[in-house]
Amino acid sequence: MGIVVLLVYVDDIVITGSDSALLGQLKTHLSESFHMKDLGSLTYFLGLEVHHSPSSISLNQHKYASDLVATAGLQGATSVDTPMELNVKLCKEEGDLLADPSLYRKLVGSLVYLTITRPNISFAVQQVSQFLQTPRHLHLAAVRRIIRYVQGTSTRGLFFPAGNSTHLAAYSDADWAGCADTRRSITGWCVFLGDALISWKSKKQDRVSKSSTESEYRAMSLACSEIIWLRGLLAELDFSETDPTPLHADNKSAIQITANPVYHERTKHIEVDCHSIREAFEARVITLPHISTNLQVVDIFTKALPRHRHCLLSSKLMLVD
Known part of the structure; x- marks a missing residue:
C-alpha cells in the first residue's frame, strides 16, 4: 500500500x-x-534548503542563517567556535534591563526556528529563551554569541544517508540543578533512526529534583515517551519495530530504579507518570544499556562544552557542511 x-x-x-x-x-x-x-523536487521550503544526492539528503538553513546575522547587525563580526561560553550561568536579574526588548525577542524566535536543522545550538537557545519577558544586556550578549557561532557555520545542517536503517536508538541525560535561578535540572535527549538524527530536546525540567539520579530518571522517562510515539509513527508507515529500542543512559542508579520493580523509599516522591518507563522496560519496548559519560552524545543538549567536545558531539549528530 x-x-x-x-x-x-x-x-x-x-x-x-x-x-x-x-x-x-x-x-x-x-x-x-x-x-x-x-x-x-523539493529544494527550498520555509527557509529550509534541501540538497539531494544519490547517497543522501541534507538539510540546512544557510540563507535563513545569513539573514539572521544581518538582522543582528553582525555581518562583520568575528565568528566563534562554540555557541555558548564555557561555565557561564545566565541569571534572570543580573545586569541592566534592555530599554527595548523587541530585537531580543525577534532574534531568539529566529534562533528557535534555526534549531530545526541545527540541534547543536539547542541548549544555548533554550537558555536565552528563558528571559523573553525581561531580557537584559547580558542575555543579549549571549544571543549575539550564538549568532556569531551560526555565522561561521551557516552551511552546516542535518545529513540523512540513503539506505539508512529503520532501527531506533535513543540517548538521554540531565544536568542536575543546572538552572542558576530555580535549581531545576536540564533534560536532554535525542533519537536516531539508523545513523540519522530525527528527534531531540533540550528543556528545563518542570520541578526541582532532589538528586542527580532523580533528574536523570526524569530525563529517561521523557525520552521513553518520545520512543513510544516514534515507534507508533513507524508502525503507521509500515516500518514496525519488533526489537526493543535501546535508550542509552550514563547513570547506573537511574537505570536500576527502572529495572528493579521494588518501590524504593528514595523514589516514592517521584510522580506516577515518570514510572511509566518501568512498564515500557518490562514490556520490552526499551532496553537500558549503560553508556560511559565521555561517550554520551546528549551532553551537547544539557550544558555548554569546550570547543573540541562540542565539535566532536556535533559530528556525532550527523551535522555536516
Whole structure:
C-alpha cells in the first residue's frame, strides 16, 4: 500500500510518498480544485534548503542563517567556535534591563526556528529563551554569541544517508540543578533512526529534583515517551519495530530504579507518570544499556562544552557542511 504525506503551511505544500502513481493522482486532484504550480523536487521550503544526492539528503538553513546575522547587525563580526561560553550561568536579574526588548525577542524566535536543522545550538537557545519577558544586556550578549557561532557555520545542517536503517536508538541525560535561578535540572535527549538524527530536546525540567539520579530518571522517562510515539509513527508507515529500542543512559542508579520493580523509599516522591518507563522496560519496548559519560552524545543538549567536545558531539549528530 502506498503512503503519502502532506505538509501544508498556508499556501505552501510539500507532498511526499512511496507510490509515485498515487502522488500523481493526488496532485491532479488538487490542481482540479486549486490553482497550483508544481515546482518539482523539493529544494527550498520555509527557509529550509534541501540538497539531494544519490547517497543522501541534507538539510540546512544557510540563507535563513545569513539573514539572521544581518538582522543582528553582525555581518562583520568575528565568528566563534562554540555557541555558548564555557561555565557561564545566565541569571534572570543580573545586569541592566534592555530599554527595548523587541530585537531580543525577534532574534531568539529566529534562533528557535534555526534549531530545526541545527540541534547543536539547542541548549544555548533554550537558555536565552528563558528571559523573553525581561531580557537584559547580558542575555543579549549571549544571543549575539550564538549568532556569531551560526555565522561561521551557516552551511552546516542535518545529513540523512540513503539506505539508512529503520532501527531506533535513543540517548538521554540531565544536568542536575543546572538552572542558576530555580535549581531545576536540564533534560536532554535525542533519537536516531539508523545513523540519522530525527528527534531531540533540550528543556528545563518542570520541578526541582532532589538528586542527580532523580533528574536523570526524569530525563529517561521523557525520552521513553518520545520512543513510544516514534515507534507508533513507524508502525503507521509500515516500518514496525519488533526489537526493543535501546535508550542509552550514563547513570547506573537511574537505570536500576527502572529495572528493579521494588518501590524504593528514595523514589516514592517521584510522580506516577515518570514510572511509566518501568512498564515500557518490562514490556520490552526499551532496553537500558549503560553508556560511559565521555561517550554520551546528549551532553551537547544539557550544558555548554569546550570547543573540541562540542565539535566532536556535533559530528556525532550527523551535522555536516
